[in-house]
Amino acid sequence: MKTKAPHDLETAGTRERIVRTASRLMQRQGYEGTGIKQISREAGATLGSVYHFFPGGKQELGTAAVRLGDEEFTELLRESLDAEPDPAKALVALTASLAEGLRESDWLDGCPVTSTVVGTAGSAPGIQRAAAEAFARWRAVVAAKLVAARFAEADAEDLAHTVIATLEGAELASQVARSETPLEAAGRHLARLIASYGGSGHS
Amino acid sequence: MKTKAPHDLETAGTRERIVRTASRLMQRQGYEGTGIKQISREAGATLGSVYHFFPGGKQELGTAAVRLGDEEFTELLRESLDAEPDPAKALVALTASLAEGLRESDWLDGCPVTSTVVGTAGSAPGIQRAAAEAFARWRAVVAAKLVAARFAEADAEDLAHTVIATLEGAELASQVARSETPLEAAGRHLARLIASYGGSGHS
DNA sequence: GTCTATATTGGGATAGAC
DNA sequence: GTCTATCCCAATATAGAC
Numbered sequence: 001m002k003t004k005a006p007h008d009l010e011t012a013g014t015r016e017r018i019v020r021t022a023s024r025l026m027q028r029q030g031y032e033g034t035g036i037k038q039i040s041r042e043a044g045a046t047l048g049s050v051y052h053f054f055p056g057g058k059q060e061l062g063t064a065a066v067r068l069g070d071e072e073f074t075e076l077l078r079e080s081l082d083a084e085p086d087p088a089k090a091l092v093a094l095t096a097s098l099a100e101g102l103r104e105s106d107w108l109d110g111c112p113v114t115s116t117v118v119g120t121a122g123s124a125p126g127i128q129r130a131a132a133e134a135f136a137r138w139r140a141v142v143a144a145k146l147v148a149a150r151f152a153e154a155d156a157e158d159l160a161h162t163v164i165a166t167l168e169g170a171e172l173a174s175q176v177a178r179s180e181t182p183l184e185a186a187g188r189h190l191a192r193l194i195a196s197y198g199g200s201g202h203s
Numbered sequence: 204m205k206t207k208a209p210h211d212l213e214t215a216g217t218r219e220r221i222v223r224t225a226s227r228l229m230q231r232q233g234y235e236g237t238g239i240k241q242i243s244r245e246a247g248a249t250l251g252s253v254y255h256f257f258p259g260g261k262q263e264l265g266t267a268a269v270r271l272g273d274e275e276f277t278e279l280l281r282e283s284l285d286a287e288p289d290p291a292k293a294l295v296a297l298t299a300s301l302a303e304g305l306r307e308s309d310w311l312d313g314c315p316v317t318s319t320v321v322g323t324a325g326s327a328p329g330i331q332r333a334a335a336e337a338f339a340r341w342r343a344v345v346a347a348k349l350v351a352a353r354f355a356e357a358d359a360e361d362l363a364h365t366v367i368a369t370l371e372g373a374e375l376a377s378q379v380a381r382s383e384t385p386l387e388a389a390g391r392h393l394a395r396l397i398a399s400y401g402g403s404g405h406s
Numbered sequence: 407g408t409c410t411a412t413a414t415t416g417g418g419a420t421a422g423a424c
Numbered sequence: 425g426t427c428t429a430t431c432c433c434a435a436t437a438t439a440g441a442c
Contacts, residue, residue, distance in 0.1 A: 028322075028324060029235070029326070030322025031233075032235035033234075033235035033323075035416075035417060035418085036418065036419085046425095046426060046427050047428090048420095048425080048426055048428080049425070049426060049427085051419070051420080052426080053425095058417095058418065058419090106325075107324065110321075110324070114375065118318055118322070119234075119236045119318060119322070121231060121313070121378065122309075123236075128379065132379050135376055136380070158388055158392075159388075159392070161384060161385050161389070162385075165369060165372035165375070166365065166368060166372050167372065168371075168372035168375055168376065169369050169372025170365070170368040170372065172317065172321075172371055173338055173367065176320060176331065176334050176338055177335050177339070181364060182365075185362075185364040185368075186364070186368055189361075189362070189396055192396065193395065196395060238434075238435060238436085240434080240435075240436090248408085250410090250436095251407080251410080252407070254436095254438080255408080260437070
């Protein structure tokens with residue numbers, strides 16, 4: 001059994017602290033904009049420790065940061081979808097909580113996976129792969145929810161592509177505009193799109 | 204009257220060459236991942252020329268690159284929407300051409316504005332502002348098309364938010380997945396969403 | 407406007423003591 | 425596993441001749 005990660009940085013192990021700090025910094029500054037020295041400093045670890053846990057250097061660290069972002073958003077997605085039987089209503093609530101998170105960070109913390117992966121196309125294949133896996137997992141979670149709400153499987157997988165893409169795009173648009181409007185509109189329109197398939201949709 | 208920009212890099216003026224090279228490189232590598240020396244080298248200009256035209260340094264250059272990406276996508280958007288009276292059908296065609304462009308670049312060239320602005324939140328306000336203006340202009344172009352197709356103005360502006368957000372997100376998802384599927388699904392679903400408002404929608 | 411040279415800082419990465 | 429010191433290189437930016 002794997003060690004459970006403590007939720008505060010203080011009591012977490014060194015490796016945990018490094019990954020979480022890397023993820024948080026890359027979420028704000030991007031992969032190229034974040035230095036290993038900055039990560040080690042803010043994580044309270046020495047440079048030697050960083051290279052001890054991540055001998056593959058910055059790319060390996062970036063990949064681990066993307067995987068952590070993947071897990072975190074998967075968790076948020078599952079919570080939102082489990083809290084409400086109707087997938088359309090659940091997505092409206094999800095966009096609201098994404099907007100709230102953005103505003104609370106003064107529009108600095110967008111999607112950690114997107115921020116980290118943008119700009120690494122062709123130069124950091126490990127990060128690309130981890131980001132592709134993240135998007136695929138999120139799509140699968142959404143599709144499963146739709147299937148559970150009696151959508152046809154083909155429709156569910158098809159819709160899941162657009163749900164994830166629209167969430168990504170709307171979070172980016174909200175961040176750039178420093179406004180909740182894009183996410184709010186995305187939530188309403190995704191709900192409407194979903195309703196146009198299965199009626200009310202909840203089982 | 205402003206000087207018309209020649210379309211090939213060879214005969215363009217130095218300033219033009221620098222901006223276009225910057226835009227293209229930042230589209231692939233992001234703002235932080237692109238160096239001024241690389242830009243000057245690939246543009247066939249000296250470092251002195253770069254700082255002559257852009258005394259504000261990298262930030263001013265990045266802002267100009269975002270504005271160029273804004274103009275280019277505005278043009279593509281207008282062309283796509285003008286070629287087809289039904290906005291829903293026009294968006295399907297647009298997603299297809301975006302997917303084609305991505306595939307032709309081996310999935311390297313995503314949205315130049317998005318790639319450049321991500322990671323600059325809080326550290327490069329000029330770039331942030333230029334990106335916000337770009338998104339707003341694109342929304343206005345889409346909204347105008349919808350109004351011309353007899354949509355209510357409130358619905359048109361509301362839908363335009365989601366159209367732009369979904370296009371952005373789907374282009375990103377297609378790039379990461381190295382697949383046309385996300386853009387293709389986005390086109391179909393945006394068409395369906397639009398059709399759910401105004402019927403066939405064309406005047 | 408263009409060019410070369412350079413100042414300065416910080417980047418990723420490594421070595422080896424403890 | 426942790427720490428310090430260091431290597432090497434690229435980054436942004438500037439100065440000043442032409």
